[in-house]
Amino acid sequence: MPGCVWLEGAGTGGQSPAHLSRIPISLISTSTDCANSTVKGKVVHKGPLVPLSANDFILKIVIEESDSSSNASSQNSSINVVLFGKLAKTFSQAVSQGDVVVASGFTVGKSPTVHKDKLHPCNLLLSGDDANIYVSRQPPPPDPRSSPATKRSTTNPTEVSMNPKTPKYTYIRLGHLKPGSVVNVFGVVVFFKQPFKSRGTDFCSSLKITDQSNQKISCTIFCEKLEDHPKIFQIGDIIRMHRMKTQFFNDSITLINTHGFSVVTFDGSVGRDVEPRTSSRSFHFDQDDRRTVEELRSWAASQALLPPVLTIPLSDVQPKAYFDLTCQLLAKAPIDTTCTLLRVWDGTKCPRTLLKVIVEPDVTEGPSSFSKKKENLIANVFVYDNHVEFARQLKPGAFLRIYNLRAIPGSNKAPGLTSSPSEEGDHLGFHLHGGTAFGRGIRVLPENSPDVQQLKRVIEAFSEDEETDIPELNDSEMYEVWCTPPESLDGETEKSSTERRCSHDIQPVTLSEVKQSEPGQVHHVRVQLRSYEPHRLHQALKLYCSKCTSMQDVPDDELVAGLFSEASKDSGPCSPPPWVLSGRVDVPGDSLGSLKRALHIHLSSQLISEGKTKELIYLMGSTLEETCQLADNYQNIIPVRSSGGHLTLLDLAAPFLFRGAKRYYGCKRCSEPALRELCAERVEVIDEKIVAEALGVQLLQFVLLMKLELQDATDTLEAFLCRDAVSFRSYLKSSSLWIK
């Protein structure tokens, strides 16, 4: 049965949904009798297939009530469906957006994303042997000539057509085109322009295609709606067009769309999924189409007819070059009526200094500033004239491909903007000039495209490595993190004796089973994340004492500054220990007329004799700000104060050690602080552990603590996720779970 796929769970199953009763999506609730029900709907969104381990996957789709007779309220007629395991993979390969699916053997859960996506308050979960999902592809229009009408009035779109009289399209080779005919063609795209506004009523797409006959044919497509235009992402994509009219122009034959025109495009890379790209509600696609696409892919690969790679990352950009950039939009700001600034990145570092642009925060859409490290990766793209209108509709976060972008060195003059001084005049700015020559334009790439998937991996790798700028996770990212157990990742996860982890040989259990079981056991659960706290990750950062297992918040700067200020006021006579050498610097008072303050710096005579003069100092009388400034020059700074005529450490609520930008804290309960001389003779690097030990301080660890609310079909459960926060990467890669 072409166009029909039965997919089943791992069990024998095979029960036809016809034996079950169908329930409308709007009537689904957690009390639905799942065992005897089916749900039918059209796939309106298909998420990426997320691998969990070798044979385990997760896939999220959204289906919509497609039965016009249903009086479902529009609010609840779309529902999230989550598939697990092998079923997710098989289904992902078989299904396309627009297909109608029938599911059975599901469970109903509460949708954790209801507030965000405004879809049905429940979701359907398909996992295990009982889960089945049946896919039926939309039948092609019965008659090409009546196509425009049937396309708009698909009165019974859920009817699974087995009609043997389904017309078979015939495709003509590009070398055999005759003027004055209407044809269906396949081709490899060798040139294209994104749709642009014509002087008439429509958008116009202009492209050139070729096939095994080696003819290159120019095509023009006029459509009023952008979504009806071909979704071409790059040269080499494969295109199928129905009802194109042949026409002579400039001594060659060209193709132009005519009534009933339809188009589908495909990725042109050999080996990739043959996934039709279309927003058409009804289109024909069968095994013959798949074969044609694959033949064209291999042929194109053997022809070297495609130009050298146009799409390059920022790390490979050469000044003055034109190139295509695949990137994520972070922020944008209008400059004037003919120019808009797009701030983008692709996670790679351009070897040239990038043009810095300072934009007023109130005109910026998206964040107006980023961490220094991220800022260094951000390319400022000026788009001009006809592209401004398109840029206006872009949303920060979107994944884009910008075609025929130009890297321009030394152009640090941006209209109406202040920019950083650039004596060297070598800062790279990026310009998308006006016009559409050479396919100049911008396209939003869908999240599931392989290029976006690749881009996301690079971006994520950057975010994981970045310790200073912990990104805020949104629901779906958190969901993915949650769905990625540590054992599915590479072997980088380090073993720790205090860490317990489950493995995939442990059968998943339901949350209600977990709640009923004895404490202290290890469980493997498959659940959804209902909510999590805190919402900003930096708020999840805590200080943890491994000795007394207490946990506390990281003191904020205001509090720490207060402790420094309070400590510096005690300026009574002080006799430093015999093993230090002391110096003093006078600094101006804080305000006019106030007294000068003295900064006391003590060095260990032992360390001086070892030649380690910059490695550790004891600092007295400084403000927090001054301490931070000095931390740029000294590897270790231990703040000290005078107390009862002796040199002592500050209150342990303040950091006992500054190492560069990092601050270290000690546990008040477990430390026995005393100022002792530090011996570093056999030590290569004086680090926080050595200092803590010498000072009798019990070092506190930075940890990330999150509270998660989990749910499955049986129950909900609060769980705490806790991990050493030395790097965010290790947090993501090896999280342990304690169940309350």
Place this chain on the structure above:
DNA sequence: GCTTAGGGTTCG
């Protein structure tokens, strides 16, 4: 109502 464009680098 039945056109629009018909590739080929920039003002910034």
